[in-house]
Amino acid sequence: WLKPVLAQVAAAAVMEAKRARVITESPTQPMASAVEKRLTELGIVIPRSSAPAANYVPWTRSGNMLFISGQLPKGEDNQLLKGKLGANYSIEEGRAAARLCAVSLVSQMREACGGNLDKVTKVLKIEGFVNCTEDFGDMPQVVNGCSDFLIEVFGSDIGAHSRFAVGCSSLPFGVAVETGAVVEINDSELSRF
Numbered sequence: 059w060l061k062p063v064l065a066q067v068a069a070a071a072v073m074e075a076k077r078a079r080v081i082t083e084s085p086t087q088p089m090a091s092a093v094e095k096r097l098t099e100l101g102i103v104i105p106r107s108s109a110p111a112a113n114y115v116p117w118t119r120s121g122n123m124l125f126i127s128g129q130l131p132k133g134e135d136n137q138l139l140k141g142k143l144g145a146n147y148s149i150e151e152g153r154a155a156a157r158l159c160a161v162s163l164v165s166q167m168r169e170a171c172g173g174n175l176d177k178v179t180k181v182l183k184i185e186g187f188v189n190c191t192e193d194f195g196d197m198p199q200v201v202n203g204c205s206d207f208l209i210e211v212f213g214s215d216i217g218a219h220s221r222f223a224v225g226c227s228s229l230p231f232g233v234a235v236e237t238g239a240v241v242e243i244n245d246s247e248l249s250r251f
Contacts, residue, residue, distance in 0.1 A: 093175035093211060100211075104164050104165050104168060122242055124242070127238060130233045138231055138233050139155040139234055140231065140233055142189050142190060142234070143200060144190045147234050149199050155234040156201050156207075160237065163208070163237060164208075176244075177243050178241055178244075179216065179242045180216055181208050181218070181242075182239075182241060182242055183219055183220045184219050184237055185221070185222060185240075186200070186222060186223040187229055189228060189229040189234050197223040197224060201223035
């Protein structure tokens with residue numbers, strides 16, 4: 059009588075082990091954040107962050123403040139958008155370049171927040187630099203490309219920010235625009251590299 063009972067117990071143990079293996083080996087997708095869902099709805103793909111071009115870190119954190127280094131406009135083909143506003147670059151082209159800078163800012167935010175953009179609680183400040191001629195004065199219109207994108211992605215409660223938009227005689231690699239940011243983040247469970 060003991061042999062059949064032991065056989066049943068052994069069979070049940072084998073089934074339980076198989077079921078546990080299936081559960082633990084099943085690939086699980088992390089639940090998409092609200093911001094990631096919005097990006098998907100908008101058809102926007104945020105690429106992986108680029109490595110710094112010199113001796114600095116792409117972002118640093120102090121408490122719940124995230125400081126993002128200047129981001130350059132990089133197209134889908136990985137080419138930098140180069141030009142000088144007021145000479146060989148239109149306001150619309152500059153605005154598009156600023157939008158690409160904002161895409162890179164969001165990429166850095168995602169990295170700093172461990173992949174969860176819902177941890178961004180407020181975009182506080184945008185720092186906008188426009189490569190332009192001495193007589194060009196529409197820097198705010200150009201940097202609107204960055205500001206508009208951040209509000210589109212995060213909504214006005216989180217995405218609306220203070221900023222400056224200044225003209226420069228040149229920018230790294232001849233790019234048309236460069237933007238940096240200061241962002242408030244939810245401090246819990248964040249890590250640095």
